[in-house]
Amino acid sequence: MPDSQRIIEIEVLRYNPESDKEPHLEVYKVPFSDDMSVLQGAQYIKDHFDGSLTFRWSCRMAICGSCGMMINGIPKLSCETFLRDYFPNRIRIEAMANFPIEKDLVVDLSGFIEKLESIQPYIIPREPRSLDQGEYIQSPEQFNAYIQFTSCINCTLCYAACPQFGLNPDFIGPAAIALLHRYNMDSRDGAAAERMELVAAEEGVFNCSAVGYCSEVCPKHVDPANAVNINKTNAAKDYFLRFLSPKGGSK
């Protein structure tokens, strides 16, 4: 049977804030070919069945981080998840868990963005350097200390995976802490102590109970769980140091 005649059932969690009291499921029958992603499935529905179906997407190549959704209950990037892997079963897509649903598959990310802003995600130079002095020198060891934590695409799948974030939306959460850790570990940066205030705060790392699912679903192998948990140790050290040295760790 030629590919194009295969039809998969896609069940979508729909929610229109202007007409629905709560989300409900709708099923669409979508013809698909082997190279069709779940995202393309959603696009097919939008183009052919219902133009009001709403979701975010752009790059289609797993790098812009916009197309995350729950696919059969698991947080995934829909552009790199393929319909062929679910056929002949029905596939269910829903908005990312743990976030408020704005409409259909679109969730409210404003909280996440505020968290990103709160961690001071930029180099606060240890030693200022002028442009004529050229680049900072970083040895391979210094480079390797932070590079893994730079690959986060802000897809927030880790937040959809983290029950502690679901239970406490104030938790800074895996990706933002991974980014914070990225800057702390960068030899060019000297502001780890400033960022400690946030790490050690009630919104900080101690919300994490090491569920570890965040790292499991991360499409870019950032291992945010590692960043969070390393910082528990750092925060504990800082906490006890306060009693030992007159100046203490941070405030």
Next chain:
Amino acid sequence: MSKRRPYVRSMDGWWKKNPFYVEYMIHESTALFVAAYAFTLLVGLVRLGQGEVAWNGWLEAMKSPLSLICHVVFLLAIMYHTYTWFKIMPITLPPIIVGGKKVGPEVITGSGLLAAVVASVFMLGLVWRIAQ
């Protein structure tokens, strides 16, 4: 006036929704058994403080079938705790670099489990020697 009405989904029963969470809850619940065992020891300690008769009573109670069954359950649960404790260990440690390469998670978990085995054998040996 904005027509936004973000819908917040309930977290009720979240731990049932994904095998990963179910496993998490199971390994978290091993703490109950650790606590139960620690209380058993606490009772023993109190009995020890009350003198020889009381202590022998406790030793006797430890021989009851109920106690034995409980301890088999404790053993299994706490062994699972040991396994999962070291399984999670890699995410809690800063990267360990050996010979310019990052040590893999399996190696860390493996070393932890190995340490537990060594500790157990050491402890058994020690007690065995003391008992002789």
Next chain:
Amino acid sequence: MKAGLKRSNAPIFWSLFGAGGMFSALFGPVLVFITGIAVPLSLMLPSETMSYPKMLAFAQNFIGKGFILAVISLFLWFAAHRIFHSLHEIGIHAGLGAKLICYGSAFVATVVSAVVLLGLGF
């Protein structure tokens, strides 16, 4: 950075949790085996392994005291922390009450153990 951040006191509990978790992971199984299975059944170990004189001597020794206290107390601090969190996770927000019961019992157990161990003399 956000204003009005409150420093979390979690490090105290978390450190006790971590120590207890590690301790119970390393020694938990073998201790259960010795005290709950091997000795009662005289399996591998003679039943007088835990006879009154032996245990008394152990509990009167500095190292022995320390070990007993560590096992009971750290195991319980570890368990208390996890159980408290699990209660929160399954949606039982008993709040202060749950906190008191969990950490309170670990605290009481620690005190009781310490008192008994002190009472046993050196």
Next chain:
Amino acid sequence: MEIFKADVVIVGGGGAGLRAAIAVAETDPSLKIALVSKVYPMRSHTVAAEGGAAGVKKPTDSYEYHFHDTVGGGDWLCEQDVVEYFVRQAPIELTQLEHWGCPWSRTADGHVNVRAFGGMKIERTWFAADKSGFHILHTLFQTSMKYPSIKRFDEHFCVDLLEDEGRCQGVVVIEMGTGEFSMIEARSVIIATGGAGRVFRESTLGGIVTGDGMALAYRHGVALRDMEFVQYHPTCMPVTGLLFTEACRGEGGILVNKDGYRYLQDYGLGPVSDKPKNKYMELGPRDRLSQAFYFEQQKGRTIEHPRLGSVVHLDLRHLGEAYLHERLPLIYEMAETFMGLDPAKDPIPIRPAVHYTMGGIKVDGNCAASLKGLYAIGECASVGIHGANRLGSNSLTELLVFGKVAGVDAARNAKSLAPGKSASLLKQAEATEQRLMALKTKTGGTEKIAVIRKEMAQSMEDGCGIYRMANTMQATCDKLSELRERFKNISIDDKSSVWNTDWLTAVELDYQLDVAQSMAHSAIRRKESRGAHQRLDGFELRDDVNYLKHSEAYYVAGDEPRIAYGDVKITTSQPAERVYGAAGEKADQERKGSHA
């Protein structure tokens, strides 16, 4: 309608927009900056760039080399004074990015490393593994958070420019989350909305690359320059258009047709050698490789695939699995996940796809457009460095260099002017709101967005593809006029306010049709072959006498665009023949000989 008052408003949160925002903030912290983007800035398509950014780095390299590579690569349609400035600023800007934390790949001694790139004589492409654009964008986005004067309007869709007293004074935006309109007043407006490649069918571009900003400026009377020059990247995934980076060929990948023959040797790129050699065969420039594909297809020597269409093979098998995993990990993964094949065992079916729009909003060397107070930067702009064909890795650097230029000048401009008359601006904004609300609420439309979009894309590919002919271009022009008519009868399913992407897609389509028209009409007027514009109907050669000129498309309401021509600024490099492979080497030697 809500009104925000800013000093500078920037539309677009990609590499160009963010760099400009930082430049304004650093020039004068008291200026209020509004940064508008229809996606969160880190989703902008800059994120997808793989290869790297060009800037002289090695002691053996020089600004002159970079200049000549760029001007020659652009088939002499570059503004040479602008290119001169560009090559000098490039290393400074790339170093600045390093200071901001960009994790450029490094050499063992800790310095920034550079790699070779197509059409570049010497290694000068700064790269961050194979995710250069990603790292540049995230570094800029995160650094921008340092400046309190930058107020972001994330997920706000810009729908119009406001013009009063002959100068641009703000924009109208829709907050996507609520569907509500607001007006942002500013004395300088910078457009940084990226390319327009999505008017074609197969492209390497994200869904957001719809040419909005080009259409906005165009409708306000600003010329779109050199729009006929659209770059095809030769090695893309069929149907999706996803890119297999040039590095595949750099590492030794070869292109073969259905007979397993390395066909590039038939197109002036030979002779075949075992090892990859710069400017030979697979390492020839993008336009030439894409053109060779076209001829293979004409000759029936491509592989006909039932679903993928005509393809050739990118063969990496001889490199071996271990090497591929080491050097091209992303490509390996992409072939596996997206195509279900193993590049160590199977050749990869590929074909050219649209990749870059060389042309754009016409601006001068300060990035200022003809409408006072309006600036344009990045892929949506034509500042004049790419000419008729962009060299890979020049555009990421362009974002930085000209992002800064525009930011500094926009700040100066804002300070020099008094605020405009809000009332008159508001009236315009309200008119725009009414027009767009009418589009949404109107009933009885029968034309589907997806259908018009598909027909537009197909027709652009047919008429303005790799090779062009008068009759097919004419057909495309006619088709676009027809679609413009049909667009009036569009139907929008979604009538709601919150997150109405159905409606916004229609607005984008409206922009796309404008941009497509500017491309097709500029193309049909250019009766020569130059860079990415290649004709097969008697105009196969470059014609410097008549067409060493920039095309300029002007918007004519309700009609086809008017095309005019502007001069090309030539300083030191006189037009010469563009040759590669053995012929290129010979020409190089001759040039050296004549200089010696």
